[in-house]
Amino acid sequence: MQPIQLLRLGRVLPVVVIERVDDAVPVAKALLAGGVSTLELTLRTPVALDAIERVATAVPEILVGAGTVVSPAQARDAVRAGARFLVSPGSPPALVDAMLAERVPVLPGVATVTEAMAMMARGLTELKFFPAQTSGGAAQLRAWQGPLPRLTFCPTGGITPDTAHEFLALSNVACVGGSWLTPPALIDKGDWQGIAALAAKAAEW
Numbered sequence: 596m597q598p599i600q601l602l603r604l605g606r607v608l609p610v611v612v613i614e615r616v617d618d619a620v621p622v623a624k625a626l627l628a629g630g631v632s633t634l635e636l637t638l639r640t641p642v643a644l645d646a647i648e649r650v651a652t653a654v655p656e657i658l659v660g661a662g663t664v665v666s667p668a669q670a671r672d673a674v675r676a677g678a679r680f681l682v683s684p685g686s687p688p689a690l691v692d693a694m695l696a697e698r699v700p701v702l703p704g705v706a707t708v709t710e711a712m713a714m715m716a717r718g719l720t721e722l723k724f725f726p727a728q729t730s731g732g733a734a735q736l737r738a739w740q741g742p743l744p745r746l747t748f749c750p751t752g753g754i755t756p757d758t759a760h761e762f763l764a765l766s767n768v769a770c771v772g773g774s775w776l777t778p779p780a781l782i783d784k785g786d787w788q789g790i791a792a793l794a795a796k797a798a799e800w
């Protein structure tokens with residue numbers, strides 16, 4: 596799969612933090628039930644790799660990737676656990692090398708024109724724009740359309756259901772990322788229907 600195909604799988608890429616590994620499969624099933632076919636499981640908790648493995652095994656219909664990839668070792672470990680794509684908040688060269696070596700779609704993060712140009716120079720044309728809201732929001736990406744016409748972004752960071760449409764209206768945005776589909780309060784309560792309902796709203800975009 597090419598990165599552009601990953602970005603076009605849906606208009607929203609859920610960013611999920613799993614604290615208890617037993618929550619991983621029900622969260623993935625709830626997102627799928629709501630019509631969302633991808634999820635980015637962040638490597639921010641000790642159970643994250645186990646959670647990726649469980650989702651990859653038990654819910655193969657959803658495409659699970661790893662987010663918050665900040666070290667080369669994490670890129671390798673995540674793919675071994677079953678991650679089918681890799682997302683990073685940043686794009687330091689050694690990390691991007693390690694992510695590309697895994698031969699899965701990768702979305703390194705950029706927040707400036709120079710960072711975006713550095714990725715373009717490596718032949719990467721699909722990027723995460725992070726942190727989207729505080730790095731200039733949709734206006735920033737609109738300003739990049741002229742000088743960087745070949746790039747397509749998945750903005751993430753501070754996006755809400757109310758602001759998502761400003762980004763999705765741009766020709767250089769394929770999807771938006773965000774954690775609002777899987778709020779910790781709903782996960783803690785085991786409110787899988789609530790998560791499915793949030794996913795269903797976003798799946799209509």
Ligand SMILES: O=C(O)C(=O)C[C@H](O)[C@H](O)COP(=O)(O)O
Pocket residue numbers: 610637662663664682683684685704725751752753754772773774775
């Ligand atoms: O963990 C990563 O890889 C990141 O780059 C950060 C996340 O994508 C954002 O923290 C999600 O942002 P919110 O939707 O505002 O919660």
